[in-house]
């Protein structure tokens with residue numbers, strides 16, 4: 001086995017601290033041709049679809065990848081902007097804003113970058129770039145507030161797979177969730193409060209999270225509990241009674257049972273129960289994407305209005321709002337505690353002269 005990396009390592013290079021934020025990933029273009037490789041990579045991940053590999057290979061390659069790319073491409077086309085996919089645009093902006101905030105606090109000792117679990121920029125390419133610029137301590141923050149093996153666990157797998165190939169590993173820290181962090185709860189609550197100030201309060205607040213198969217919860221994934229806790233804390237922060245809010249799960253995929261109650265079925269049923277106005281917020285998404293803009297902003301609005309609803313509002317994700325960046329900065333700062341960069345290049349030059357190596 002030949003391990004990769006650092007062949008051209010400059011012994012004088014300053015040691016840096018790296019902060020890598022990640023999200024799920026998105027296709028390169030809203031086309032069938034771009035959706036196929038993206039969905040293939042995503043849905044081949046055993047953390048995402050926990051079905052015996054051989055059976056799944058036939059279902060994925062024989063059925064899903066022949067049907068879904070076209071349908072998904074149409075949905076992506078409806079949210080795509082000139083700058084690209086919303087998830088990519090927001091994640092880039094988040095990384096830039098966080099980098100600025102870190103530069104103000106830490107100077108050039110800390111480098112901030114972003115990667116996507118599927119597609120580009122790939123985790124291993126970004127890690128390679130960071131390590132080659134001198135990062136010897138790496139903090140990774142997947143931008144999923146709630147832990148799920150299918151998202152956070154899978155991001156860890158991608159990093160571990162990269163590290164398995166590498167000769168020189170950095171010090172490593174990993175944030176596995178932040179679903180109950182006061183700064184995060186307050187930031188989400190504040191966007192809801194601001195929405196109320198402008199639009200008034202609807203009869204019910206729906207907190208809709210991406211679902212996972214119910215089986216994952218039964219097998220020990222804490223995602224469901226973390227979503228419910230996030231909702232409870234946001235409701236407490238807003239002073240809501242139990243009857244004023246609801247947690248639901250969206251984006252079902254495949255035929256098995258997923259976490260319930262389902263967002264779409266709930267919104268179809270609420271008008272008949274006398275709830276005619278709702279506001280929907282998605283606290284499991286750190287950035288707006290297909291699943292919030294199209295599914296919550298458009299598709300579910302139609303379900304609710306067609307069922308007799310009168311008012312439906314989607315409250316956007318935190319994206320690169322200053323409160324979100326501040327919260328992420330605090331999370332990063334806390335997790336960098338005790339780490340120091342070593343950027344004294346002059347000292348290195350003296351040491352090199354004196355004992356033959358700058359270290």
Ligand SMILES: C=CC1=C(C)c2cc3[nH]c(cc4nc(cc5[nH]c(cc1n2)c(C)c5CCC(=O)O)C(CCC(=O)O)=C4C)c(C)c3C=C
Pocket residue numbers: 024025026027047048049068072085087144148150151210211212213251253284285288289290291
């Ligand atoms: C926020 C947490 C997410 C969890 C948990 C999650 C689980 C999960 N997702 C699928 C299948 C699909 N998800 C798709 C899009 C998508 N999913 C998330 C987040 C979570 N997924 C995001 C942020 C996005 C949007 C990406 C974007 O480009 O905007 C898609 C692709 C779109 C489509 O074809 O519908 C699929 C497929 C499964 C099976 C799953 C189970 C654990």
Ligand SMILES: [Fe+2]
Pocket residue numbers: 210251
């Ligand atoms: Fe998903």
Ligand SMILES: [Fe+2]
Pocket residue numbers: 224225226228
């Ligand atoms: Fe639970």
